[in-house]
Amino acid sequence: MNADIRIKVGLGSCGMAAGARKTKDALDAALAAAGLDIRAERTGCIGLCFAEPLVEVIDGGESYFYGRVDEAKAAQIVKEHIVGGKPQQELLLAEDELNFLTRQTRIALRNCGVIDPESIEQYIARGGYQALKKAVCELTPEEIIAEIKTSGLRGRGGAGFPTWFKWNACRNAAGEEKYIICNADEGDPGAFMDRSVLESDPHAVLEGMAIAARAIGCHQGIIYVRAEYPLSIERLEIAMAAAREQGFLGQNIFGSGWDFDIYIKAGAGAFVCGEETALLASLEGKRGMPRLKPPFPAQKGFRQQPSNINNVETLANVAWIIRHGGAAFAAYGTEGSKGTKVFALAGKIRRGGLVEVPMGLTLREVIFDIGGGVKGEGAFKAVQMGGPSGGCIPASLLDTPIDYESIAATGAIMGSGGMIIMDDATCMVDMARFFLDFTQKESCGKCVACRIGTKRMLEILTRITKGEGKPGDIELLQQLGEDIKAGSLCGLGASAPNPALSTLRYFPEEYAAHIEGHTCPAKSCRDLLTYHIRPDKCRGCSLCARKCPVGAIDGELREVFVIDEAKCIKCGNCAAVCRFGAVEVK
Amino acid sequence: MAQSTQQVDLAKLEPVLAEYAAKPGSLITILQHTQDIYGYLPREALKSISGATGIAPAQIMGVATFYAQFRLQPVGRYLIMLCQGTACHVNGAESISAIVTEELGIKDGETTADGLFSLKHVACLGCCSLAPAMMINGEVYGNLTGNSVRQVLRELAAAAKEEDKA
Ligand SMILES: Cc1cc2nc3c(=O)[nH]c(=O)nc-3n(C[C@H](O)[C@H](O)[C@H](O)COP(=O)(O)O)c2cc1C
Ligand code: SF4
Ligand code: SF4
Ligand code: FES
Numbered sequence: 021m022n023a024d025i026r027i028k029v030g031l032g033s034c035g036m037a038a039g040a041r042k043t044k045d046a047l048d049a050a051l052a053a054a055g056l057d058i059r060a061e062r063t064g065c066i067g068l069c070f071a072e073p074l075v076e077v078i079d080g081g082e083s084y085f086y087g088r089v090d091e092a093k094a095a096q097i098v099k100e101h102i103v104g105g106k107p108q109q110e111l112l113l114a115e116d117e118l119n120f121l122t123r124q125t126r127i128a129l130r131n132c133g134v135i136d137p138e139s140i141e142q143y144i145a146r147g148g149y150q151a152l153k154k155a156v157c158e159l160t161p162e163e164i165i166a167e168i169k170t171s172g173l174r175g176r177g178g179a180g181f182p183t184w185f186k187w188n189a190c191r192n193a194a195g196e197e198k199y200i201i202c203n204a205d206e207g208d209p210g211a212f213m214d215r216s217v218l219e220s221d222p223h224a225v226l227e228g229m230a231i232a233a234r235a236i237g238c239h240q241g242i243i244y245v246r247a248e249y250p251l252s253i254e255r256l257e258i259a260m261a262a263a264r265e266q267g268f269l270g271q272n273i274f275g276s277g278w279d280f281d282i283y284i285k286a287g288a289g290a291f292v293c294g295e296e297t298a299l300l301a302s303l304e305g306k307r308g309m310p311r312l313k314p315p316f317p318a319q320k321g322f323r324q325q326p327s328n329i330n331n332v333e334t335l336a337n338v339a340w341i342i343r344h345g346g347a348a349f350a351a352y353g354t355e356g357s358k359g360t361k362v363f364a365l366a367g368k369i370r371r372g373g374l375v376e377v378p379m380g381l382t383l384r385e386v387i388f389d390i391g392g393g394v395k396g397e398g399a400f401k402a403v404q405m406g407g408p409s410g411g412c413i414p415a416s417l418l419d420t421p422i423d424y425e426s427i428a429a430t431g432a433i434m435g436s437g438g439m440i441i442m443d444d445a446t447c448m449v450d451m452a453r454f455f456l457d458f459t460q461k462e463s464c465g466k467c468v469a470c471r472i473g474t475k476r477m478l479e480i481l482t483r484i485t486k487g488e489g490k491p492g493d494i495e496l497l498q499q500l501g502e503d504i505k506a507g508s509l510c511g512l513g514a515s516a517p518n519p520a521l522s523t524l525r526y527f528p529e530e531y532a533a534h535i536e537g538h539t540c541p542a543k544s545c546r547d548l549l550t551y552h553i554r555p556d557k558c559r560g561c562s563l564c565a566r567k568c569p570v571g572a573i574d575g576e577l578r579e580v581f582v583i584d585e586a587k588c589i590k591c592g593n594c595a596a597v598c599r600f601g602a603v604e605v606k
Numbered sequence: 607m608a609q610s611t612q613q614v615d616l617a618k619l620e621p622v623l624a625e626y627a628a629k630p631g632s633l634i635t636i637l638q639h640t641q642d643i644y645g646y647l648p649r650e651a652l653k654s655i656s657g658a659t660g661i662a663p664a665q666i667m668g669v670a671t672f673y674a675q676f677r678l679q680p681v682g683r684y685l686i687m688l689c690q691g692t693a694c695h696v697n698g699a700e701s702i703s704a705i706v707t708e709e710l711g712i713k714d715g716e717t718t719a720d721g722l723f724s725l726k727h728v729a730c731l732g733c734c735s736l737a738p739a740m741m742i743n744g745e746v747y748g749n750l751t752g753n754s755v756r757q758v759l760r761e762l763a764a765a766a767k768e769e770d771k772a
Contacts, residue, residue, distance in 0.1 A: 034733045037746035069735030209691030209730035247638075247675050248731060250744065288634050289674035291729070305633035307672040364734065366693035372735030407692065438734075440692045454695050458729060464672075569708065591704065 026078040030133055032065030032219045033251050038072035046091035050098035064220020066133025067374035085113045120371050123390050127360050128336040129376045132220035137255050140262035143223040149268050151342035155231045156274045164235040170346030172358030177203055177331030178435050180424045186328055189318040190236045193326035198238035200229055201329045204245040205287050205294040208407030211438030213362040214332035216374055218252035222259035228335030233280045236328055241282035244299055247289050291462040295510050296329045309464045310510035333362055353379035357423035367440035370395040384418040398443030406435030408455045409515035411522025431522040447544035448527040449534050453481035455519035469507025473500055474516050486547040489535030546590045550606050555580045557602035564594035614648040627658040633669055646677040682717045682724035684762050686742050691730030693737040702738050705752045709759055
């Protein structure tokens, strides 16, 4: 056995959901049984979510990635590789799976899945808190802001606003107390990069906040975290305590006389609270309802004082930029969109997970070369970007470079970087309905256009998916969409029609099929499907009849069974259980 | 944590009020602690929060009903938070919900008659690459299929029976 061998297990919440804790226990038990002193180490999420539970063995300076490690494989790895010195080829991730890692440029995710998120020593060993020291001891606040300006960093929370500009405005605003607030509300259902950073590298966020605070001239930071992320809160608390102990937070940081500390506020489940002014209201214990801007948070924010709100990923880039210089960051990416961006690949994707790549790569490169394309049999149909505020980008635009402006030109938005891959079994009308259902529920209710308009759009879309669409529905949806955009105060309402408008733009034939033909080309809208047993294929085994929850299938054993369409509730059970492929869905 | 039959013990709330009642802007935090204690927000507790903080009952109700996290009714021993986020939707979360309904006879927002299970649809648990996913009492279950969901529910029901016997 190599003396400096190390074993790491990814223990983010996705890894744990896949059983990583059991894997770690099994590794430790096998190590103990073999009489070894070493134990498996905890690390965060490296982003290879498709291969969880993931175990990395570092042996003689080489990394071996084992994917989908259950308890039996854990025992095998210890016995054969750790003790026996023979890497287990058949358990290692394949070359194309490893591409997922090697094609990345990791700045925001630099420590995710590398260090133990609960160890400040490991963070420091990777250069952590050097940037804060430089910012406090060597740079003036103006120089910090200038460095961020050079980097070209734009907000990763959705709007893509230049970070230096916001900091500068807050710095120059008049006020006694100023606040730096980290927006960790991650509301886009389908994006999980902020959770991963918080769970896997909490110090990167704390250090970024402290540097921003120094630049702005403030003493208090607040992190607003989604209630659904208990592990993020736990690891942030541990990180904050350690940072205080080492003097990176608290009083007289680096002997400079400057004080700064942070506390956490847990959100309570409202998508609209990701919007800055709603977030501020929520921080004050109120209903999270947006208000008119100006005044901007940089002028009047938390407790009416100048406040700067930044997204988790934005802040996670900051320490790296200060340490390596703004120019190093700006060397990546495109003219208007500098640096790297984290994307969350999910949906019908072969290799789902988190990837960080320079801006400007094409959608095709990220989805196919890195993500491996569509999982299963289906063909790629569209990628949804920007969640409830974004849109679906069709296959014909796969060569679009990923930067703020090019993505916006397609009718979608960069958003937080969530990419949901859809195949030909995903119905685009249903996707529009899905998002309108979401925004309709999450509308705070302040603006009539948003509150009632989204509900009307949802009703129309629901009707269409039930085969009750009418001539004129499409025009009505477009008209309503424009009106809602114009009549909404905040970004939620102003962007809520986008999922419907973008699918209308790229998939008009799918809407037409539902409205005029009463069919769903993706065979996904239940009410438009009919189930039928093919006499030439049915062997009369009666399995479907026994699995039908409503007794809609009748027949004699060894004769052809028949579905009573009037009784059928279209649950799909029969098609799923038939071993002869006799149940036809139309 | 089925509390429906139990009396609401307001003494448990006192340490929370002692810590936060005088701090402005703490209403959401107080409600979160209250829900941790009782499993939901009992009317009596809301009244004493109003008394201690001076915030009008109407305003407290306004906040409690605005946020999805808060419940005004007790929930079952197992709270099934079934993800209906985008990634889960695309991967068939709707049929998973139908299976839970078929298995337990409850829909979104309801609790079984025996007080064992409550079902709540949520938008994204942040485990999208394991879609469809659900969280039951803090534990995440991913890559759900009809069979795996049924199995989890049956195992939990059996575990509850064992606990009650012991
Ligand atoms: C409805 C709505 C929801 C939002 N949700 C989030 C969110 O979950 N996380 C986030 O960082 N920004 C969110 N934003 C954007 C924020 O308002 C804000 O622009 C961002 O936090 C600023 O940080 P940045 O400049 O670092 O991106 C949301 C905006 C709107 C209108
Ligand atoms: S646009 Fe919608 S969510 Fe935003 S303030 Fe108006 S009603 Fe509220
Ligand atoms: S789809 Fe469901 S309800 Fe209809 S016949 Fe098949 S099993 Fe019965
Ligand atoms: S969409 Fe279900 S976990 Fe994210």
